[in-house]
Amino acid sequence: MTKPAMDSAAATPLVEASGIVKRYGPTVALQDGHLTVLPGESHALVGRNGAGKSTLVTILTGLQAPDAGTVLFDGEPAPPLGDRDAWRRKVACVYQKPTVVPELTVAENLFINRQPEGRGGFISWRRLRTQAAELLDTWDVHVDPDARTAELKVEDRQMVEIARALSFGARFIVLDEPTAQLDNREIERLFTRMRALQESGVTFLFISHHLQEVYEVCQTVTVLRDARWITSAPVAELPRGALVAAMAGEVITEQAEAERAVARAEVPADAPVMLDVKGLTGESYADIDLTVRKGEVVGLAGSSGSGKINLAESFAGLHRPTGGTARLGGEQLPFGDVTAALRAGVGCVPRDRHDQGLVFGMSIGDNATMSVLDRLGRYGFVATDSKRRFADELIERLDIHAEGPDQPVSDLSGGNAQKVVMARALASEPRLLVLINPTAGVDVKSKESLLARMDNARQDGTAVLVVSDELDDLRRCDRVLVLFHGRIVAEHEAGFRDHDLVASIEGVGPVRGAGNGATSHNGPAAKEQGDNRG
Structure with missing residues (x-):
């Protein structure tokens, strides 16, 4: 964990919000709402969904005015x-959903609506590329200015958005679920x-549901609960249990955690195989052999280049493989x-609910039932009453907090x-449920609720395939298969040690099926990944 860039006793707050309503x-x-952020620090803002985090951010970024309270910079x-323009010089927010224009280049996005002019009032493309390269170099962002933004990795797109914000003069950046x-x-x-940016004088407000990240990268944390400020404290002085208690409003002891553990019956050895894969090869994976039995949850783990997604x-x-x-x-x-x-019996929760999972111009009912409209009517007509009843059942089943x-x-939220x-994935009563990053960017309570639905599907006899980087998700699996450079290299049974799974993901774990005396991967693939880490 990094230290604050300035002594908190001597520093004037960069941002101070008081009594926000x-x-x-x-x-x-x-x-x-209260928040005090010192110059050069990474300050975490945490709380369950509905705690008031998003509302506070919209006020801190000038998107709306508070009904009461003050904001100082x-x-x-x-x-x-x-x-x-004045707000852009103070603060910027990098959201989960991109705010860049995907079809434009990096340079065009960096200076959109303020492109340098050449002769005759036309855009000087040479100056645009030069200024973009200088800006990226200043903030050590290694991205080609001529690259099409849609082709960037998520992490590079985020850095482009940060660089754009810094180019306006802002030194306070809000990161909303950046990971x-x-x-x-x-x-x-x-x-x-x-x-590195902190050392250059940039200050971050870091919003995340993954508490371990708060301890890794932040110096101070502020907790909101039920639309109110609860506490602000140095991260080093706030144990994880106390932080969770502040967020949830309850003290969660080790015994309580144990009582919440899911009772899991082993999948019978004679359970029929629902998904049977042999020698599957595609753009980023090769020679995949795997099975998922009825009522079994199998995890897929690996790095970003593993081919798991x-x-x-x-x-x-x-x-198409x-x-x-x-x-x-x-x-x-x-x-x-x-x-x-879908007709064959596959239900899917895609990796990005913003771009792949939801139609934001439609209602909850429309989104939840779009995969089963053929069951709710005949000859292309959907019975409104049937659709509403079905949607109501799904809302109750998934514990969706909504008006209707x-x-x-x-x-x-x-x-x-x-x-x-x-x-929607469960509405079609799938035989195979594919979950890709199912708990990404959700609060602790919603995460537990989503994982409980996965457990219910398992108990109903559904075969479940889970792709996740979250250990909490993978711990619910009967088995976890690890992909490394497109191939399955390890298999971990339920009850695995976190260290062993992480070692396999990093390419230094035991070979699949090798047993207790397994050797580590030490071939070209492991060397390549090790070189990348260095």
């Missing part, structure tokens, strides 16, 4: 709400860049056709939005 009609979104009042779509290695690179998406019809076979319930699984895969099926899905995606 925000109401939307009868709903109190924030009743008592460097001891001075915040700019008027309509002065967007939700990153694997462990990408997360570590992001944290390394954050530390591409493999899982292939089963959901998103990709170049070789091998996959049979679901004894029948050939269709590839490259999402609708055909007609509420726009865009109104929901991240955890409830993810529950809608899960509801």
Whole structure:
């Protein structure tokens, strides 16, 4: 953990919010918001979904005014709400959902609406590229200015957004769930860049549901609960149990955690094989052999380049492998056709609920039932009453906190939005449920609820395939298969040691099926990954 850049006793707060109140009609979104961020620190803002974090961020970034309370930057009042240029010089937010224009280049995104002019008032493309290269170099962002932004990795896109914010003069950056779509290695690179930027005078407000990240990268933490400020404290002085208690409003003891542990019966050895994969080969994986039995949960783990996500998406019809076979319930699984895969009995929670999981212009009911409309009517007509009843059942089953099926899905918190995606995946009563990063960017309570739905599916006899970088997700699995450079290299039974799984993911764990006396990977693949780490 890095140290604050300045002595807290001597530093004037870079950002100070006091007594913030925000109401939307009868709903109190924030009743008592407080935040004090010192220059050069990484300050965590945590709380369950609905705690008021997003509301506070919209006020800190000038998107809306508080009903009461004050916001100061460097001891001075915040700019008027309509002065967007002044706000850009103070603060910027990098959201989970990209704010860059994907079809434009990096350089064009960095200077959008402020491109340098040449003769005749036309854009000087040479100066644009030169200024972009200088900006990226200043902040040590290793991205080609001419690269199309849509082709960037998530971590590089985030750094481009940070560089753009810094180019306006802002030195206070809000990172909203920046690690939700990153694997462990990408997360570590992001944290390394954050530390370097801190040393250059940049201050971060770090929002994350992954508490371990708070302890890794932040110096101070502020907790909101039920729209109120609960506490602010140095991270080093706040044990994890106390932090969870502040967020949840309850003390969670080791005994309570043990009582919450899921009772898991072993999958019978004679349970029928639901998914049978042999020699499957695709763009980023090769010679994959795996089985998932009825009522079994199998995890797929690995680094970002392991091929695990591409493999899982292939089963959901998103990709067409170049070789091998996959049979679901004894029948050939269709590839490259999402609708055909759905008809074959595959339900899927995709990796990104924003771009792949939800239609934000539609209601909760529309989103939850779109995979089963053929069951809710005949001859292309959908019975409204049937659709509403079915949607109500899904809302109750998934414990989605909403006004009803007609509420726009865009109104929901991240955890409830993810529950809608899960509801749609379960609506078709799939024989195979594919979950890709199912708990990314959700709070502790929503995470437990989503994992409980996975357990229920298992108990109902559904075969479940889980792709995740979260150890909490993988611990619920009967087996975890580890991919390394597109091949399965290790298998861990339930009850695995975290260290052993992480070692396999990093390419230094025991070979699959090698037993207790297994040797570590020490061939070219392991050397390549080791070189990348260095």
